[in-house]
Amino acid sequence: MSSDLEALLHETRRFAPPAAFAAAANAQPSIYDEAAADPVAWWRQQARRLTWDVEPTETLSWNRPFATWFADGRLNASVNCVDRHVANGLGDRVAFHWVGEPEDDTRTITYRDLLAMVSQAAHALTDMGVRRGDRVAIYMPMIPEAVVAMLACARIGAAHSVVFGGFAADALSDRIRDADCRVVITADGGYRRGAAAALKPTVDEALADCPGVTGVLVVRRTGQDVAFVEGRDHWWHDLVERQSTEHQPESFPAEQPLYIMYTSGTTARPKGIMHSTGGYLTQVATTHWYAHDLKPETDVCWTSADIGWVTGHSYIVYGPLANGATQVMYEGTPDAGGRDRWWRIVEEYKVTILYTAPTAIRTFMKWGKEFPAAHDLSSLRLLGSVGEPINPEAWIWFYETIGGSRCPVIDTWWQTETGGMMMTPLPGIAAAKPGAAMRAFPGISVDVVDHDGHSVGNGQGGFLVITQPWPAMTRGIWGDPERFAETYWSRFENAYFAGDGAKRDEDGDIWLLGRVDDVMNISGHRISTTEVEHALVGHHSVAEAAVVGASDETTGQAIVAFVTLKQEFAEQSDDELITQLREHIARTISPIAKPRQIVFTPDLPKTRSGKIMRRLLRDVAEHRALGDVTTLTDPNVVNMIGDLMNAHQSDDE
Ligand code: WT7
Numbered sequence: 193m194s195s196d197l198e199a200l201l202h203e204t205r206r207f208a209p210p211a212a213f214a215a216a217a218n219a220q221p222s223i224y225d226e227a228a229a230d231p232v233a234w235w236r237q238q239a240r241r242l243t244w245d246v247e248p249t250e251t252l253s254w255n256r257p258f259a260t261w262f263a264d265g266r267l268n269a270s271v272n273c274v275d276r277h278v279a280n281g282l283g284d285r286v287a288f289h290w291v292g293e294p295e296d297d298t299r300t301i302t303y304r305d306l307l308a309m310v311s312q313a314a315h316a317l318t319d320m321g322v323r324r325g326d327r328v329a330i331y332m333p334m335i336p337e338a339v340v341a342m343l344a345c346a347r348i349g350a351a352h353s354v355v356f357g358g359f360a361a362d363a364l365s366d367r368i369r370d371a372d373c374r375v376v377i378t379a380d381g382g383y384r385r386g387a388a389a390a391l392k393p394t395v396d397e398a399l400a401d402c403p404g405v406t407g408v409l410v411v412r413r414t415g416q417d418v419a420f421v422e423g424r425d426h427w428w429h430d431l432v433e434r435q436s437t438e439h440q441p442e443s444f445p446a447e448q449p450l451y452i453m454y455t456s457g458t459t460a461r462p463k464g465i466m467h468s469t470g471g472y473l474t475q476v477a478t479t480h481w482y483a484h485d486l487k488p489e490t491d492v493c494w495t496s497a498d499i500g501w502v503t504g505h506s507y508i509v510y511g512p513l514a515n516g517a518t519q520v521m522y523e524g525t526p527d528a529g530g531r532d533r534w535w536r537i538v539e540e541y542k543v544t545i546l547y548t549a550p551t552a553i554r555t556f557m558k559w560g561k562e563f564p565a566a567h568d569l570s571s572l573r574l575l576g577s578v579g580e581p582i583n584p585e586a587w588i589w590f591y592e593t594i595g596g597s598r599c600p601v602i603d604t605w606w607q608t609e610t611g612g613m614m615m616t617p618l619p620g621i622a623a624a625k626p627g628a629a630m631r632a633f634p635g636i637s638v639d640v641v642d643h644d645g646h647s648v649g650n651g652q653g654g655f656l657v658i659t660q661p662w663p664a665m666t667r668g669i670w671g672d673p674e675r676f677a678e679t680y681w682s683r684f685e686n687a688y689f690a691g692d693g694a695k696r697d698e699d700g701d702i703w704l705l706g707r708v709d710d711v712m713n714i715s716g717h718r719i720s721t722t723e724v725e726h727a728l729v730g731h732h733s734v735a736e737a738a739v740v741g742a743s744d745e746t747t748g749q750a751i752v753a754f755v756t757l758k759q760e761f762a763e764q765s766d767d768e769l770i771t772q773l774r775e776h777i778a779r780t781i782s783p784i785a786k787p788r789q790i791v792f793t794p795d796l797p798k799t800r801s802g803k804i805m806r807r808l809l810r811d812v813a814e815h816r817a818l819g820d821v822t823t824l825t826d827p828n829v830v831n832m833i834g835d836l837m838n839a840h841q842s843d844d845e
Pocket of ligand 1: 455502503577578579580581582603604605606607608609629690691692704705706707713716717718
C-alpha cells in the first residue's frame with residue numbers, strides 16, 4: 193500500500209449520497225437486507241430482468257468450485273440485448289453514439305440498426321461454417337462492428353474470444369490456438385493517436401501458426417492496403433452486408449458458454465476465463481441497473497474501456513444493452529484532437545454516467561483543470577471508477593472537477609473472473625469514502641481474512657475473499673479445470689481467493705490494497721511478472737530476468753525489470769540493448785507490457801533455495817529501505833542493484 197493512502201486512511205472524508213440523487217435512486221436502502229435474507233432467491237428474482245424462452249426453475253447448483261445458475265432455463269443473449277427492445281417499441285432508441293478518433297467521424301446506431309447488423313453478421317458467420325459451440329476470435333478497434341461481432345457469435349451459440357487490439361502477433365496467436373478458434377473477425381486497422389494503425393498484418397502473422405482457422409472476416413475501417421488470403425479472407429462489406437437483415441434466433445441453455453476472455457495470472461501462460469450466458473447476463477444487467485442507477489429513457493452512458501477487456505464486455509456490451517441503455521462509444525485516445533476531447537464528447541452527447549479507470553483520471557489531473565473547465569459537464573450525474581485502487585486524491589479530483597461536487601462516485605471492485613461488479617457503494621443509498629470500494633453489492637458475500645482464513649476485525653488488513661458463489665462467476669479456465677480449482681479455491685478452505693489485499697477500516701468499510709500475488713496492474717491492465725520475465729529470457733541476450741511492479745504516479749504501477757545478460761553480451765549493457773529488449777516485449781506481448789526501466793545486473797537476489805526475492809527487488813525499485821535480507825545467499829547483491837538502478841535509467845514513452 194502506498195504511504196499517502198495509509199496517511200489518508202486516518203483522515204477519511206465521508207461523502208453522504210446527495211439527497212436529490214437518493215430520492216430517485218434505483219436502489220433503495222432495503223435492498224441490502226432483502227438480498228441478505230436469501231441471496232440465491234434474490235438473484236432468482238433479478239433473473240426476471242431477462243427474457244427467457246424457457247423460464248428457469250433451478251437457481252444455484254453448487255459443487256465447489258463449480259457452480260451453475262438457472263441451468264434449466266433457456267435464452268439467447270443477443271435477443272436479450274437487442275431484439276426484445278425493438279419488439280418493445282424501442283427500435284428508434286439510440287444504442288450507440290459512436291465517435292471515431294478523426295474529427296467528425298461519427299455514427300448513430302439505433303437498436304433497430306443494431307438488430308439488422310447483428311442478424312446479417314449471424315448469417316455471415318453461419319456461411320463461414322461457424323456452428324454452436326465453436327470459438328471465434330475478435331481482434332478489432334473500437335468500432336460498432338466489434339459489438340456486432342460479439343452479439344452475432346452469441347446469437348448463434350459460438351463463444352467469442354476478444355483479444356485486445358494492442359496485443360502483438362505472438363500473444364494473439366497463443367490465444368487463438370489455446371481456444372481453438374475457427375474464425376477470426378478483425379479490421380484493416382483502427383485510429384490511434386491521430387494515425388491509422390494496422391491490425392490485419394498482425395492477424396496474418398499470428399495465423400501462420402494457427403492451422404485451425406478457416407476464415408477471416410475483415411472490416412474496412414481505415415482503407416489501408418491489406419493482403420488477402422484467397423478462400424480464407426472475406427471483407428465484411430461483401431459477406432455481411434449482402435445477408436438478410438432478418439435472422440431467426442435459437443435459444444440456448446443458461447450455461448451455454450458465452451465467451452472466453454484471456455487474462456494474466458501468476459504464470460507465463462494467460463488463462464482463458466470462461467463465462468456462461470444466463471448467470472452472467474443476470475449479474476451484469478443487475479449491477480449496471482443499480483450501481484450505474486440506469487434510467488434507460490434519459491441516461492447517456494459512457495464506459496471508456498476497450499472492448500478487448502472485461503469492462504467492455506460487461507459494461508459496454510452485455511449489461512447496458514440488456515438494459516436498453518443509450519451509450520457513447522469512443523474509438524481513440526483521450527488526447528486525440530486535443531486534451532479536452534473527452535469533455536467535448538461529454539458536452540456534445542450530454543453524457544450522464546461516466547465509468548472510467550483511475551489511470552485516466554490521474555492523466556487528466558496531470559493535464560490540468562482547464563480542459564474540463566472549458567466545457568459544460570452539467571449533464572453528468574454519476575461517476576464510476578474501475579480497474580485498480582483509486583487514490584483518494586484522484587477520487588476527490590474526479591468528484592469535484594468532473595462531477596462538480598454533485599455526482600456520486602462509485603469505486604467498483606471486480607475482476608475478469610467475477611464477470612460483473614462485486615463491490616461498490618450503491619449510489620444514492622450508501623456513503624462513499626475516497627479510495628474505498630466500501631462493501632459488497634447486494635447478494636454478494638465478501639470477507640477480509642488473515643493467513644489462516646479467519647475474518648479480521650475492524651482496523652485490520654488481510655486478503656479479500658468471496659465466500660458464496662455468484663451468478664457471473666467464471667465457469668472455469670478453458671481447457672484446464674484443475675487449474676481453476678488450484679488458482680482460486682485452494683488458498684482458503686471455503687472461499688474464492690481474489691488475489692487482492694484488503695483492509696477493514698474502523699467503521700467496517702473495505703479498502704482494496706492491490707494485488708498480493710505476482711500480478712501487476714499497469715494502467716488497469718493486468719500483466720503477470722512471469723509473462724514478462726518469460727518474454728525477456730526469450731531474447732538471445734538474456735540469461736535471467738526478474739520483473740516487479742513499482743508504484744507509479746500515473747499508471748498505478750510500472751514495470752521494472754532486472755536483467756542478467758549472457759556472458760557474451762555482458763559488455764553490451766547499454767541503451768541500445770534496453771531499447772531492443774523493450775521492443776522485443778512490445779512485439780511478443782504488447783506495448784503495454786514494456787518496462788519503464790530495465791536494470792542490468794550481474795546477479796539477482798535469491799534465497800538459499802534459489803527463489804528470486806521479488807519483494808526485495810520491489811523495495812529497491814520503489815527506493816525503500818530494505819527489510820530482512822538474512823535469507824539471501826548474498827545480501828550484497830541487493831545493494832549493488834540499488835546502485836545500478838540509478839546508473840541505467842531508461843526513458844518512459
Ligand atoms: C484486478 C482485476 C474489473 C475489471 C477491470 C480489471 C484490480 C479492479 C478495482 C478497484 C481496487 C481493483 C484488482 C483485481 N481492481 N477494480 N475498484 N479497486 N482494485 O479486471 O484485469 O481482471 O483485474 O484489478 O487487483 O484483482 P482484471
